[in-house]
Amino acid sequence: MSEAPSLQGLNPEQKTAVLHERGPLLVLAGAGSGKTRVITHRLARLVETGVDPRTIVAVTFTNKAAEEMRERARKLLGGRPLLSFVGTFHSFALRFLRRNAAAAGLAPRFSIADSADQLSLVKEAMDELGLSEQVFTPGAVRSRISHAKNALLTAQAFADSQTDYAGERIGRVFLLYERKLAAAGALDFDDLIVRPVRLLRSRPDLLAAERARVRHLLIDEYQDTNTVQDALVKLLGERAESLCAVGDEDQAIYRWRGAEVEHILRFDEDFPGARIVPLERNYRSTAGILDAASGLVANNRRRRRKTLVADRGSGPRVRLWRFDEDRSEAEAVARALAERSEPGEVAILYRTNAQSRPFEEELVRRRIPYVVVGGMKFYERAEVKDALAYLRLAGRPDDDLAFRRVVNVPARGIGKTTLDQLAKAARERGVSWWQVSGEPPPGLTERARTALSRFRALVSDLAARAETESPSALLEHLLEATGYSALYHGSEEREDVARRENLEELVSSAREFERRSGEDATLAEYLDSVSLATDADAAAGGRGVTLSTLHAAKGLEFPAVFVVGLEEGYLPHGQSGEDEDELEEERRLLYVGMTRAKDELTLSLAARRLVYGRVQPRMESRFVSEIPRESVDERTFFASRPAFVTTHVAPEDESQEVDLPGTGELKRGRRVRHPRYGYGVILAQEGSGDETRLTVYFDRAGKKKFVARYADLTPA
DNA sequence: CTGCTTCACCTTTTT
DNA sequence: GGTGAAGCAG
Secondary structure (H helix, E strand, O other): OOOOHHHOOOOHHHHHHHHOOOEEEEEEEOOOOOHHHHHHHHHHHHHHOOOOHHHEEEEEOOHHHHHHHHHHHHHHOOOOOOOOEEEEHHHHHHHHHHHOOOOOOOOOOOEEEOHHHHHHHHHHHHHHOOOOOOOOOHHHHHHHHHHHHHOOOOHHHHHHOOOOHHHHHHHHHHHHHHHHHHHOOEEEHHHHHHHHHHHHHHOHHHHHHHHHHOOEEEEOOHHHOEHHHHHHHHHHHOOOOEEEEEEOHHHOOOHHHOEOOHHHHOHHHHOOOOEEEEEOEEOOOOHHHHHHHHHHHOOOOOOOOOOOEEOOOOOOOEEEEEEEEHHHHHHHHHHHHHOOOOHHHEEEEEOOHHHHHHHHHHHHHOOOOEEEOOOOOHHHOHHHHHHHHHHHHHHOOOOHHHHHHHOOOOOOOOOHHHHHHHHHHHHHHOOOHHHHHHOOOOOOOHHHHHHHHHHHHHHHHHHHHHOOOOHHHHHHHHHHHOOHHHHHOOOOOHHHHHHHHHHHHHHHHHHHHHHHHOOOOOHHHHHHHHHHOOOOOOOOOOOOEEEEEOHHHOOOOEEEEEEOOOEOEEOOEHHHOOOHHHHHHHHHHHHHHHOOEEEEEEEEEEEEEEEOOEEEEOOEOOOHHHOOHHHEEEEEEOOOOOOOEOOOOEOOEOOOOEOOOOOOOOOOOOEEEEOOOEEEEEEEEEOOHHHOEEEEEEOOOEEEEEEOOOOOOEEO
């Protein structure tokens, strides 16, 4: 008699966690210890033992993780479709709000403001309150608002509790921001979780109903829950038949977003009688890699002591490569990975998105395929957002955020003056822009009126079609009808071609959505899914090298990993401050990166690097010295030639020019720009100091001579 | 009103 | 190096 699929291939601890029947369970899953395995098997097990799958809710932090979990659980169940909810906190909460919109006091078709929308609302509020952006940046204010919301403070409560000047101002922005959001009929990401918590707390009847729907709860990445998410888990988990939280405090990397490790450290106090199952056997990495990573993270104080035991053999030591400059780092990494037969087995991980560039260039040069995770996201591109804004308007013309985004895209003669008047009227009358545009304020020109009424006719038509047409068909139609396609039609500009491709991609993604969700895929559902989509699930581990931030790499694994840019300023990041909590988070971030590696791990850094287009000296990260020496194999690659290779003078001249630091910007071979003549390259230099004369060859204007101190030349 | 040019500021990390 | 806001000419 063989075991059920859900129990196969599990070690005793994993099995304990999967079989746990009633009440709270905390699985402390060290890196590579089979966390996803436990949670998916547990999900399958519950279904197998006869639990109604619709009463099981599994929550993850990313769509990607949700997708994977659903897929793996489905396989374990013999391919039957899984009726349980598997998704992110945000999508779970959104569904709840859609079901209970009226009770929550929300417009039935409320929309979701993304981070860009949030930022513009904050800016607007600050403008109206006459707050100079010098004092607080809108970004900082938004972050304060977000933190307040995640601490379950209302705008009023926040404002009332402020005593100092800055706090009091921010409180006023917060209040106005909330008013604007409400006027637009929108919720921000934080609201998606905050609102359900409020509602469930104030309405025992709804809480009871929701508890009846959710009998078994599984939460992944518990170390990254913030206060509101934790509150939601408590509301639903306390009375559930089972609650299973899985996490690892050593991989907590979202403190900056309000996550608190305390939630996982305190789990057994919050849920008395909780069973705790540690998973301490690492199946992923070879021992050398694990020793190095464990040695590093052992420097953190706020953690439960634990030992991860390597299940695999020793393997090679971790390589530490030091370079003179960033280009050599990129070259060496690309060369090393070119030796591997399968690019899909390699990942390059870095702290900030901007660091991908030199590696991308190097990979392109060598024709090695690669995938950048995150980065400039598909759904954040202007043309995609514009098209979606039209779609939102079709669903709900009162969507102010969407209205304002596209009312004049493509340009139809509705300019700033007109919009200012509309804004004012909308505020005074307390109605949406759509409504104002139907009865425009008297001050408008005839031209503006005509333009507005044509726009209204367009939107009305789209709204009518939305009743019958599928999202993808509507999308295709509106791109033509709005004149949006025509904007980029026929152009051979790189950018325009890319835009057309993105719009095509958007239409196919809508089709894909319809295919997956069957006949009755509604526009609203499509818009919801898009609002919560992040990177177009550019799933890693495909056919190319994976380039990713350390954050986005969590949960992934690769045979070979390069963690690059191990320098002060990146790791720890310059913005992260010196306090112990923040340093510990940065250390965990590196730990997460290192533990992604199965067979080979390379850490690298450079002594000089181009930052914002300027060469900057870099210092080795303090974390490097915290990694146990015996597990590291160090090498230094400093080229014998002086550093600072500048642009080549001409394609046929491969000799590299040298520009020593501190000797001025304008040297032979340097690429420069002149306000009148455009781009060129310095051919010759005579004299020195104020007398320096330069001969420049311009791409367009040919050869010119200048006295350096008068010529307005800038390095290009 | 539009489209072009210039200039400041930028960068953590993401649902 | 790149982007978005502001400023200016048509």
